[in-house]
Amino acid sequence: MPSDAAPRIGYVVKVYPRFSETFVVTEILAREALGEDLVVFALRPTDDARFHPELARVQAPVFHLGRATKPSALWSVLRDAAAGPPLADAIAAHLGELLSAEVDDAVQAVLLAAAARREGITHLHAHFGSVATTVARLASRLTGIPYSFTAHAKDLFHESVDRAALAQKLTDAAFTVTVSDYNLAFVREAFPGTGDVHRLYNGLELDRFRFRPRPLRRGPLRIAAVGRLVEKKGFDILIDAVALLRDTGVDVTADIAGTGELALDLADRIERAGVGDRVRLLGPLPQHEIARLLAESDVFVAPCVVSDDGNADGLPTVLLEAMATGIPCISTDVTGIPEVVRNGETGVLCRAGSAPDLVAALRGFAEGTTDAAALAARARRLVEERFDSRRQAAALAALTSNAGRRALEEVA
Known part of the structure; x- marks a missing residue:
């Protein structure tokens, strides 16, 4: 009609x-x-x-x-x-x-x-x-x-x-x-x-995601991650990476915001890895609290994988939000993510499911060998141009x- x-x-x-x-x-x-x-x-x-x-x-x-x-x-x-x-x-x-x-x-x-x-x-x-x-x-x-x-x-x-x-x-x-x-x-x-x-x-409503350069870091590398607690988000890989970094003397903490079917499994994984003092599951947070989490963190990680049933992220909105705010980002080569996280240009890209890749990427930020400020600035420009x-x-x-x-x- x-x-x-x-x-x-x-x-x-x-x-x-x-x-x-x-x-x-x-x-x-x-x-x-x-x-x-x-x-x-x-x-x-x-x-x-x-x-x-x-x-x-x-x-x-x-x-x-x-x-x-x-x-x-x-x-x-x-x-x-x-x-x-x-x-x-x-x-x-x-x-x-x-x-x-x-x-x-x-x-x-x-x-x-x-x-x-x-x-x-x-x-x-x-x-x-x-x-x-x-x-x-x-x-x-x-x-x-x-x-x-x-x-x-x-x-x-x-x-x-x-x-x-x-x-x-x-x-x-x-x-x-x-x-x-x-x-x-x-x-x-x-x-x-x-x-x-x-x-x-x-x-994105870019006015709601103001770019704020990260201050000079003091203390442990603070990692933020946000998403539903489901297989395709890959948060188990992040927990494993934190444990590996701890074992090699790198001081990091990670906050994971979200809720989902794997909440108990991830909590158990944190306990078994002995990183309960370093990894927190924050539960679901509204956007203004997500914004505060990003502002207080040094690096954002979206360790996405392809689930056994074929499910995968298309292009996580929260990744774009993080890039817009000035926090440098690490993600994986899943579906459309490499279109925004361009390795060495707008972020750091890892192979999906690879804890060693994620460890190496996080180590670069922890040790200061990765130019976090340059990555963040280029990421913001990309978001402004295309999102x-x-x-x-x-x-x-x-x-x-x-x-x-x-x-x-x-x-x-």
Whole structure:
């Protein structure tokens, strides 16, 4: 249902708000700052107990779509939808596709379609090519409203990804964006000829991440690390590296902020390595406390690895935030990370999973043989040039406008 009405963008996300997905809020804020009219549709309620203060600045209304917990609820959704002839006809026309979907996805697609019509949505944009895009695509089929999505990492590389379903989403989307050149090359190679795909880095509100040169270090090398406590973050490698440095007389400490399924395993690893006086697990921290942690630390480490199930980081937002603030960074050669951590230029790059590499990199900072100030200054320039959320928002707005124009031309 292409329209020449004033654009109104519906953001479709699995959970909103989600503490670990600051990039979604940053993107919404940047698009709103451009004057775009947005609405958020969430498929699941949040279970996060803490929220970043930036959330309060979002103007977009938020609608949480229900789920069919029992058969009667499913029929209620369909009965309500059938009360409007256009949507009833669309459900009948696409019934086979709805029946082939998971029940939750089909129900929420119908709910999203009805809500999108009611709210005057002209374009749907989903984050992650998994359930949010499944629902957005089905709702698009029911309404004719074009959709797009951002592909990150797990939705591309995890062993559970349904390649045929992802190919269909890419083909049907008005456009797709993904967050690194590595991802873009992967999509184009793995899914040739399946749609209009662009690389668009996640952006930062640079005014919130002021560059502050590190003061002259006194005492132990203070390491900061931030992320969910899951396999792909590689925090076990960091713990091992701290133990190895201690054994060779290098004085270091490490603070790891985050929560996740490996919290107990990492705590046990710290105890077994005998580095409980050097490594702290801080739990989840809001962004202002992350900023303070970075300001008080000497080096930021993102020791990312590829998990056994294929899961990997695309390009961690917190790594970009660290680079923006002036703390020198160490990371690994996983997916898109080498596009920002350019070894010896904007940071130090290690082989993923290599504790000896990480030890050598940290030793360079501890002993002063690595020019931390030069790395940090070049890293900030790179972030300013390529990761400004205002540039990202303008690119998304242009892609969305072009998609709307094409849709109108197709029905003209």
